[in-house]
Amino acid sequence: MFGKGAKRKLDEEDDEGLEGQALASPVAPGAAGGPGPRWPEGPSKVSYTLQRQTIFNISLMKLMYSHRSPPAEPRLERRVLINNMLRRIQEELKQEGALRPPLLLLPPSPPPDDPMDETFREAPPAAGSGPGPATPGPPSAMPASPVTPASAAQLPLQLLALPPSPAPPPTPPPPPHTATPPCPPATPTGPAPMEACLTPASLLEDNDTAFCTLAPPTLPLSPPPTPPNCQPASPLPLPPRGPSPHGAGFFPPAPASLAPGPPAAIAKTAAAANTTTTSPTAPALPLPSPPLPLRDSRTTAPRAEVAVVSPTSVGVVADAPPASHPYPPAPPSPSGFLSDLALDDILFADIDTSMYDFDACTTAGAVTAKLSPAVTADDLLKSLTSPYAVAPAPQVSANQPFKIDLTELDHIMEVLVGS
Amino acid sequence: SAGGGSEDMQWCFSQVKGAIDDDVAEADIISTVEFNHSGELLATGDRGGRVVIFQQEVENKSVPEYRSEYNVYSTFQSHEPEFDYLKSLEIEEKINKIRWLPQKNASQFLLSTNDKTIKLWKISERDKRPEGYNLKEEDGRYINPGNVTSLRVPVFRPMDLMVEASPRRVFSNAHTYHINSISVNSDHETYLSADDLRVNLWNLEINDRSFNIVDIKPANMEDLTEIITAAEFHPHHCHTLVYSSSKGSIRLCDMRASALCDQHTKLFEEPEDPSNRSFFSEIISSISDVKFSHSGRYLMTRDYLTVKIWDLNMETRPIETYQVHEYLRNKMCSLYENDCLFDKFECCWNGNDSVVMTGSYNNFFRMFDRAQRRDATLEASREHNLPLQLLKPRRVCTGGGGGGGCSKRKKDEISVDSLDFNKKILHTAWHPNDNIIAVATINNLYIFQDKVSDPDSADDLSASDMMCTI
Numbered sequence: 001m002f003g004k005g006a007k008r009k010l011d012e013e014d015d016e017g018l019e020g021q022a023l024a025s026p027v028a029p030g031a032a033g034g035p036g037p038r039w040p041e042g043p044s045k046v047s048y049t050l051q052r053q054t055i056f057n058i059s060l061m062k063l064m065y066s067h068r069s070p071p072a073e074p075r076l077e078r079r080v081l082i083n084n085m086l087r088r089i090q091e092e093l094k095q096e097g098a099l100r101p102p103l104l105l106l107p108p109s110p111p112p113d114d115p116m117d118e119t120f121r122e123a124p125p126a127a128g129s130g131p132g133p134a135t136p137g138p139p140s141a142m143p144a145s146p147v148t149p150a151s152a153a154q155l156p157l158q159l160l161a162l163p164p165s166p167a168p169p170p171t172p173p174p175p176p177h178t179a180t181p182p183c184p185p186a187t188p189t190g191p192a193p194m195e196a197c198l199t200p201a202s203l204l205e206d207n208d209t210a211f212c213t214l215a216p217p218t219l220p221l222s223p224p225p226t227p228p229n230c231q232p233a234s235p236l237p238l239p240p241r242g243p244s245p246h247g248a249g250f251f252p253p254a255p256a257s258l259a260p261g262p263p264a265a266i267a268k269t270a271a272a273a274n275t276t277t278t279s280p281t282a283p284a285l286p287l288p289s290p291p292l293p294l295r296d297s298r299t300t301a302p303r304a305e306v307a308v309v310s311p312t313s314v315g316v317v318a319d320a321p322p323a324s325h326p327y328p329p330a331p332p333s334p335s336g337f338l339s340d341l342a343l344d345d346i347l348f349a350d351i352d353t354s355m356y357d358f359d360a361c362t363t364a365g366a367v368t369a370k371l372s373p374a375v376t377a378d379d380l381l382k383s384l385t386s387p388y389a390v391a392p393a394p395q396v397s398a399n400q401p402f403k404i405d406l407t408e409l410d411h412i413m414e415v416l417v418g419s
Numbered sequence: 420s421a422g423g424g425s426e427d428m429q430w431c432f433s434q435v436k437g438a439i440d441d442d443v444a445e446a447d448i449i450s451t452v453e454f455n456h457s458g459e460l461l462a463t464g465d466r467g468g469r470v471v472i473f474q475q476e477v478e479n480k481s482v483p484e485y486r487s488e489y490n491v492y493s494t495f496q497s498h499e500p501e502f503d504y505l506k507s508l509e510i511e512e513k514i515n516k517i518r519w520l521p522q523k524n525a526s527q528f529l530l531s532t533n534d535k536t537i538k539l540w541k542i543s544e545r546d547k548r549p550e551g552y553n554l555k556e557e558d559g560r561y562i563n564p565g566n567v568t569s570l571r572v573p574v575f576r577p578m579d580l581m582v583e584a585s586p587r588r589v590f591s592n593a594h595t596y597h598i599n600s601i602s603v604n605s606d607h608e609t610y611l612s613a614d615d616l617r618v619n620l621w622n623l624e625i626n627d628r629s630f631n632i633v634d635i636k637p638a639n640m641e642d643l644t645e646i647i648t649a650a651e652f653h654p655h656h657c658h659t660l661v662y663s664s665s666k667g668s669i670r671l672c673d674m675r676a677s678a679l680c681d682q683h684t685k686l687f688e689e690p691e692d693p694s695n696r697s698f699f700s701e702i703i704s705s706i707s708d709v710k711f712s713h714s715g716r717y718l719m720t721r722d723y724l725t726v727k728i729w730d731l732n733m734e735t736r737p738i739e740t741y742q743v744h745e746y747l748r749n750k751m752c753s754l755y756e757n758d759c760l761f762d763k764f765e766c767c768w769n770g771n772d773s774v775v776m777t778g779s780y781n782n783f784f785r786m787f788d789r790a791q792r793r794d795a796t797l798e799a800s801r802e803h804n805l806p807l808q809l810l811k812p813r814r815v816c817t818g819g820g821g822g823g824g825c826s827k828r829k830k831d832e833i834s835v836d837s838l839d840f841n842k843k844i845l846h847t848a849w850h851p852n853d854n855i856i857a858v859a860t861i862n863n864l865y866i867f868q869d870k871v872s873d874p875d876s877a878d879d880l881s882a883s884d885m886m887c888t889i
Contacts, residue, residue, distance in 0.1 A: 051698075051752065052698065054752070055698050055752065055755070058755065058756055062758075073506070073508045073509075073510070073534070073597065075597065075761075076596055076597065076615040076616075076646055077615060077646050077648060077665050077705065077761075078758075078761050080643055080644060080645070080646050080665060081665060081701065081702050081705060081761070083644075084644055084701055085698065085699075085701070085702070087644075088698070088701075089698075
């Protein structure tokens with residue numbers, strides 16, 4: 001087995017190399033005598049980070065997709081174990097964030113009120129028309145915000161926002177692969193084949209500079225030479241959350257705010273993803289402050305709107321009311337609704353949003369006022385860690401979510417009026 | 420033979436039940452295997468909700484070589500799929516567990532459960548039927564009373580044996596979560612059923628009430644990090660039960676201490692080995708099965724990579740740990756991806772608690788002889804189906820290098836990368852009094868028996884194929 005920090009031989013099996021690194025995890029803080037996470041050095045640290053990210057993404061994918069038809073109740077043990085995995089990774093990332101404050105500038109922590117409040121559910125209608133309950137600051141204030149452990153927790157979702165393709169083609173995610181796609185894009189029709197999602201360690205070695213860069217001011221200017229199959233399948237993006245004071249989500253506005261390693265890659269791909277939206281002011285590649293929130297606004301808005309017609313719209317999964325049953329298809333927390341819907345939404349960014357009156361693109365400066373607030377990793381985890389959360393039905397196609405929602409809204413209205 | 424492990428214990432093929440073709444129907448996937456208390460009956464449950472009971476052939480019981488011949492005795496549909504309209508979710512009909520009741524009279528009783536409902540089945544034989552009614556024809560039609568001119572007394576006449584299964588009790592609506600275990604108490608009056616968060620106590624006679632004895636559901640479900648994975652009553656002490664958790668701990672509860680056994684009497688937990696720590700440490704520590712020894716002195720637990728034997732008197736660590744497939748430790752990321760890391764392997768004791776058995780992948784299963792400190796890897800495969808054919812020990816090579824194969828490929832060796840993870844043996848059972856084992860592959864049931872050693876036989880030369888250790 002690999003000891004901590006042990007270097008791998010280059011000629012070893014790639015899979016084994018990556019797998020072997022599964023053991024090179026830092027000692028957990030709080031372990032007897034442990035001062036805190038001890039990082040393996042050099043390439044093994046990179047591969048550890050990458051593997052952790054991979055596992056995080058895989059875990060989210062597992063929670064999102066139901067393999068059963070007709071849907072049966074989710075297995076609680078499996079969900080609990082996956083949730084614990086996600087929490088552990090998030091915890092680690094939090095602590096890493098705590099260890100590297102100067103390198104990590106993220107949006108400040110979410111407002112103190114509980115995101116699982118009932119008020120949460122009312123936030124989405126307000127999206128696009130006003131800020132959340134907390135006073136939002138302008139996105140430009142974000143670079144100056146101090147790092148808190150909570151904000152550091154938003155890091156994992158940055159790790160998630162990795163579309164499969166490194167090139168910045170102006171296509172919506174998931175973008176087509178130019179190279180052989182061992183990491184297939186997440187499709188709605190079922191769980192993405194995940195066998196190929198592990199990044200071979202050899203690729204990590206190819207891209208040492210990309211992953212190990214600490215503070216890359218010039219980072220976002222060109223697409224990274226990341227391998228085509230570098231990242232796991234899911235462009236799991238940023239589910240909206242309830243009101244957040246700073247709206248613009250987790251994309252740090254300034255390159256200097258990027259954490260080392262994968263966040264750097266994220267910044268690049270965020271730039272790439274940025275170009276996939278129809279943001280009118282987004283330049284092709286760079287990562288300036290406004291386009292990021294803009295992208296958020298473009299993509300979060302429909303989610304917000306979708307959230308308007310939820311929670312019943314989560315009846316994509318089931319029509320059951322969130323009564324007192326153990327595995328309700330609709331998560332009990334509103335953020336759970338949002339996250340489920342958001343994932344569907346992001347997966348189909350070509351959703352026709354014409355029926356929604358939203359002009360966030362014209363409000364780049366005041367974008368925070370309109371944004372459906374960013375979801376932090378905490379919230380995502382919380383929504384996902386609810387054992388009640390059930391994957392959205394993978395059969396939902398691009399335009400249907402909204403139509404389904406409206407239909408169900410009509411139905412609900414009929415029921416309410418009739419009773 | 421008394422079921423003990425001997426130096427020369429080798430295993431022979433006896434029978435295989437189930438479809439031959441590789442295209443497996445989901446409903447035929449075996450989900451549980453259980454011998455009854457005498458070993459005469461062997462029950463299997465499948466995903467289609469059916470129970471098939473095999474019976475040991477009476478005529479061959481006394482012939483050592485053929486004593487493990489089992490034939491179908493009864494087949495019945497135990498559970499049907501249900502649809503929970505309130506939640507818009509399906510309740511699977513898959514039989515999660517079967518437990519036999521000790522036999523009290525001519526009939527046999529077993530408990531079978533799916534995710535939500537436990538049923539008590541009575542299996543009875545009918546080999547006589549009354550004939551000669553006054554008012555009924557033989558085919559059942561009633562005779563016009565006006566045509567009856569004489570009286571006669573109906574008599575019982577022999578008929579072809581008919582085995583009937585009838586549900587005597589249905590225990591439902593007591594489990595919000597998925598039932599993973601049932602266990603009959605040694606008092607023969609009560610039994611427990613356990614789901615992910617609760618353990619309930621039932622009286623076999625009363626099906627409209629159950630008593631909750633363990634509840635680990637947190638006030639806020641978002642705080643849920645640990646669930647119950649298995650539970651069992653002590654074989655002799657009717658007040659003692661254990662339940663295992665997804666974090667690798669086992670709690671022993673004494674029902675005399677309090678009505679609600681949320682506070683455990685004993686907690687069996689082994690500290691984590693820091694050198695083996697990984698992302699998957701928790702998942703592989705989750706206990707998939709827990710079984711008391713027949714003696715009641717020991718406890719066996721199965722987690723993903725190991726089988727552990729605990730002494731009930733020592734909570735700090737197991738007294739024995741057996742590696743089932745340690746070569747998988749480097750594959751855990753892939754196994755997590757394809758969900759194999761969540762496979763729930765069961766384990767079982769032999770009759771005198773000297774050997775334990777559990778399943779693995781590639782249709783391999785493992786035996787650990789506690790007394791002899793030997794272990795064996797055997798395969799359930801249709802390639803070795805000659806009657807009484809000896810099973811050759813298998814070996815998995817972990818060799819490094821680019822090929823990942825064995826350096827010297829022997830016929831019985833296979834490399835880790837060649838293992839078929841779809842061929843998993845999750846369910847095994849050992850005859851309570853004999854060296855007869857039932858091993859379930861995905862959709863086939865294999866029955867093996869130990870080789871009957873004949874001092875005069877030349878076959879003893881093949882004893883050079885000793886069990887090899889990995």
